[in-house]
Amino acid sequence: MKKKVLTVDDSRTMRDMVAFTLKGAGYDVVEAGDGQQALTLIGTNKVDLVITDLNMPVMDGLTLIRRLRATPAHRTLPILMLTTEADESKKAEGRSAGATGWIVKPFNPDKLISVVQKVCG
């Protein structure tokens, strides 16, 4: 069965690119425009991986990660932060919030696929 990836980003371009890249690699992709939408989608979809932007309206990525980790069902769900913010403090914050790893934008499609394979097979 295809693995399902949830991409969370307020930028349509970025979501489209993630979705296109991952669909090409054989994943199912669902999209959300912010953390709140992501939580709603996760409530009704079984996803194998979340790739989330950090800076989003309504609910930002770190809050989303914390909310997911606070739910028993998602304690071990792989969550990647997708962000242009390469600075260390964001990564540390992301890590303590419970992120699995990160991808720095702009990403190269092969790299994205290899990172995704690494965390969700």
Add this chain to the structure above:
Amino acid sequence: MEDLSRFKQTYFDESAELLAVAESGLLRLTPGEVDSDEVNAIFRAVHSIKGGGGAFGFTELVAFAHEFETVMDGVRNNSIPVTTELVDTLIRANDVLGQMLAYAREEAAAPPGTTDDTVAALRRHLAGGPAEVTASEPTPTVQPAAYPDDEDDEAGIFGDAMAAIDAARTEAETGIGAPVPEGKLRWTITFRPKPDLLLSGNEPTFMLRALRRLGDATIDCDLRSLPPLPALEAELLYLSWTVTLVADPDVDQEKINDVFEFVADECDIRISVEAPPPAVVAPPAIQASTDPVPVSATPPVPAATPKPPDVARAEPAKPRPNAGNSGGEHAGLTSHTIRVDLDKIDRLVNMVGEMVITQAMIAEHVRDLPPGEFQELLEGLEQLAQHTRELRESVMSIRAQPVSSVFSRMPRLVRECAAATGKEVQLVTSGETTEVDKTVVENLVDPLTHMIRNSIDHGLEGPEERERIGKPRAGTVHLSAQHRSGRIVIEITDDGRGINRPKVLSKAIEKGLVQPGASLSDEEIDNLIFLPGFSTADQVSNLSGRGVGMDVVRRNISSLGGRIGVYSAPGEGSRFVLSLPLTLAVLDGMVISVGEERFVLPLTNIVESLRPKAADLHGLVGKCDVMMARGEYVRLVYLHQLFGIPKAVTDPTRALVVLVETEDGARLGLVVDEVLGQQQVVIKSLEANFRRLDGVAAATILGDGRVALILDVAGLREMSRHYESGYSRPPGPAPAALPAPALEPV
């Protein structure tokens, strides 16, 4: 990367929206009342443009966006105070960003120095040191893993891990005896994760698979730390692995490290490589200041005392100042919308139009059937008619867009006009969500721009004058939109001085537009400003005097099937009212007949229809027939004459006269045989299917399948002038013979 270029269009579309979001946010940014949601929205817009730009390699754009973003970040965390000067700089930066996007779209390099001034201005606002502003290179594709050491003292930082790996590498030269195949390298990787690795969402199986993809891997699992079943915690990890990987020389240590990117400090990794001589140049040895993770024969996994899950993870989300409402409407839309090519929608609109016509044709055919016999058929057709109507409305609504896309450009304009004229202006908008056809929305920009400029430039008084006459210093321009009886009505109201009627009248007389001594009503005088040639030299200023007069505004509006009017009260202000159809695909028309022919008159042109008495009719010798209607003389236009139609009713007292009004207020009496009734018709372009004809705006297909021409009243007026000398008898050849046979239903 090539494949992603297909998203460029999305990127540019989205960036245009983001620029608009940023601009409207910047225009609302006021010193002293900074709305953090607003600032965040601007920041996010710039940030997203930068992020996408990086993906497509728009280096210059990204570098500039970075400068912009850095300052916005300062505003966001209150390290840069919001001043009028800052806002101006940021607005300029937003413009420059737009230019950079335009260059990127054209795949052209921006001229050198495009961003220099703005970058310099942005940097001046940076409170921080210069170090912050120099980092403008695009970020590298992927940063290596480097979680800094946090509260977890068992975690090694990346540097330590590297040192450990290097140490292991050199040690491991003594390694396993089996010969390494020719041209290959044999790596030995020992991977000992910490027990809570799973809780960060990492899964060792996938890392092992990733190693397998690099070459021929043999994986040994070390089960020694596995506790007896009752002591086993399901979410903890007790295993470790040793992988022997035989791989091509292009697999280097970096690729292997990469597999463990996210877990470098949550596990103990040893990597060694065997001859043939390593293809990899060892990175300069990093001497860690602390002792590297110890290499020990006994697994270090403390099975009995697993660490509890990180507290931070279970911590409930902290309420964030902006969570909840910032920019919600624009982000919320995204996953519920799709982008569709406009052509596809237009094809759909066209098809539905055909369906409406077909349905009307069927309805016409069955009208004469005896009702008792075909009850079910008639009921079915009634339902079909209902559904067709709903379908048409739904399809039309796809093309509908809120006028906010136009309204949102106006604050900028007002700001500029106010600055240029030295006036204080407050813009109030309402009804931004009112929807109207996309084409109408797009074509509203120019007229509205001109009218608002006009209101500020000519309508509003300067602040001193306003104070003197007891008005607030700042003038108000109110822009509103609403639906009214199947049309959209847009009003531009100002509280300025109103139209100076004596001046307008004398100007019109001077220009020869009005006869000296003519007595005009106030309304008529106000509407003189729409006459071609009224715009005068001494009106030309930087703002509204751009060679475009109000006549052009009216022409633009009427080409959209709209009307414009002005209402003014001296000293109190003016109100311009635009009324436009909601769609350009259908038209409310009146079907009329002349001889055997059918025509459609746009309802908006029709004033009334009447049957004149002989006493109302006057022939002007050598000129044309006129009719007295409502106290004024109206020129009669015989349609049968203009189009050369035989068997028409030629005597006006036995025919009907439809009183019509052109967009510029001129009235005509069209002599027709009969008025058959009002009908909504689907507009078919005559130019696209045949060619342009004088006096004809378009064509349509009526319920009985016949082609009917939609008349262009202004064109008819022009045509009728050619007949001024021959009113008494229909002339021989008509200039525009009916092309009916050539018109096939499209």
